[in-house]
Amino acid sequence: KLPLTVEEIMNFGESNRELFIKSSTYSIIPITVTELGLTISWIFSSDPKSISFSVVYQESEDTPLDQCKVLIPMTRCNSHKETIRGQIKVRNSGIYTLIFDNTFSRFISKRVFYHLAVERPVIYDGSDFP
Numbered sequence: 001k002l003p004l005t006v007e008e009i010m011n012f013g014e015s016n017r018e019l020f021i022k023s024s025t026y027s028i029i030p031i032t033v034t035e036l037g038l039t040i041s042w043i044f045s046s047d048p049k050s051i052s053f054s055v056v057y058q059e060s061e062d063t064p065l066d067q068c069k070v071l072i073p074m075t076r077c078n079s080h081k082e083t084i085r086g087q088i089k090v091r092n093s094g095i096y097t098l099i100f101d102n103t104f105s106r107f108i109s110k111r112v113f114y115h116l117a118v119e120r121p122v123i124y125d126g127s128d129f130p
Contacts, residue, residue, distance in 0.1 A: 003030045006038065009118045019100060019112040026101040034093045037121045041087035042098060044114035046079040051110050052101035053077050053084065059094045074101060
């Protein structure tokens with residue numbers, strides 16, 4: 001479990017991070033967000049073979065799991081063959097959790113190489129209009 005804030009992700013730079021996910025387990029990356037309108041984006045690949053991926057929203061750490069919203073259902077990704085990209089728009093403050101799931105793999109551990117980014121919306125104020 002790697003709790004991250006928006007500021008920490010913005011300080012990632014261009015470097016990739018790596019997760020080691022043992023067979024029959026999963027890893028989560030919770031991202032705490034207080035600012036609305038942000039876009040959280042990710043890029044990842046896995047080695048060897050595929051990994052399952054999901055994004056879940058939780059209002060607060062106290063929110064029971066059965067009241068969490070599944071934003072992206074658990075999907076098996078061929079991320080060993082192609083780079084997976086995606087993004088979500090932050091509509092509510094809370095915890096957005098990326099889940100990398102290897103529970104379907106009984107013997108093979110995986111490495112996931114990922115990069116996260118957060119973008120603030122560009123707000124046009126008309127100031128460059130003559």
